[in-house]
Amino acid sequence: MAAKRKTPVKSRNPDLIRGVGKYSRSKMYHKRGLWAIKAKHGGVFPRHAPQPKAPTAAEKPPKFYPADDVKKPLLNKRKPKLTKLRASITPGTVLILLAGRFMGKRVVFLKQLPSGLLLVTGPFKINGVPLRRVNQSYVIATSTKVDISGVNLDKFDDKYFAKEVEKKKKKGEGEFFEAEKEDKKKLPEDKKEDQKAVDASLIKSIEGVPDLKAYLAARFSLKSGMKPHELAF
Amino acid sequence: MPFKRYVEIGRVALVNYGKDYGKLVVIVDVVDQNRALVDAPDMVRGQMNFKRLTLTDITIDIPRVPKKKTLIEAMEKADVKNKWENSSWGRKLIVQKRRASLNDFDRFKLMLAKIKRAGIVRQELAKLKKENSS
16 A cells, blocks of 8 residues: 555635635646645556455355345444443442342452453452452442552453353263362462452551441441431432 | 411521522511522522422511622521531431431441440440349
8 A cells, every 4th residue: 555644634625614625626626636646647547556366265156045035133343431430439439248158248449451341359358359340330339439540450350350261171980970079260360469468458458447447347237227218329 | 386487577487399409598578378588608599489488487687679799698698507406407408418328338347337226225225224123
């Protein structure tokens, strides 16, 4: 292809309205200097020798022709944007989990992952919640913030949390019962190390605030007389 | 039981309904049987139904429909703000507002403090009981 220009070309033919240019074809011929190019090449436009086409593989006739014409769906090139994070959720906010195994636990928000889910940690030593993903909708954001500056979160993304793909084992008669025994999966050591690394500086900043550690260790629950729509979190 | 708080010019009242809920206002004039002209340092003077007002004990000395400046001076002289905040009614309202604005963390700290206080009280009680029984 031709060499790329440093700045994109601005059209020399401004639009009067959409679809109608200011200058006619003959005027544009003169503006673009096509007469000068012709003069330089002796009255003819320069023609490049056709570049040799890369040899394409010989196409085989398809094995199968469908009986009826099938409509192809329209091309869709839209890319979804990252889920909008509520303004009250910033790195270091204490969140209350509303559903799942850790319902009611107060956890520290770390960052938003590319899938839109929130990366969250207990810290594990304080309330047993590991590095985990959670959806924004199942969370109440409190106005309590923890200092999160000493934590490096670059290595965590959605691929880190993907399930391990098991290799398919051939099932023999005798192996059926043995395969059941190794069902319990152990957490790999490097994930434990990651948890400790993230929690180390977090716990230090949490212990700097009085009562915050006990607060994170306790679960949230609605008591008698508490009206959620009147509570300030 | 005679009435003690009268609608009069200079009576300070608390608004209990509407856009200005919770504000202290001064009655500067009476429009008719149901409505009063009401003014406060931070609002435009306007009419309000008596049903929206709860009278307080505080009165100030003003002429009928004073200028805003006069009103503010009179309120400073009578020290309405401090009288209100030191009265038991005013103090209750302040506590209610504070309780409503408590954070989740604040509520947790409050719970710990209550438990601690109850523990201390119970210890003292046990001590007193022991002294009495022996």
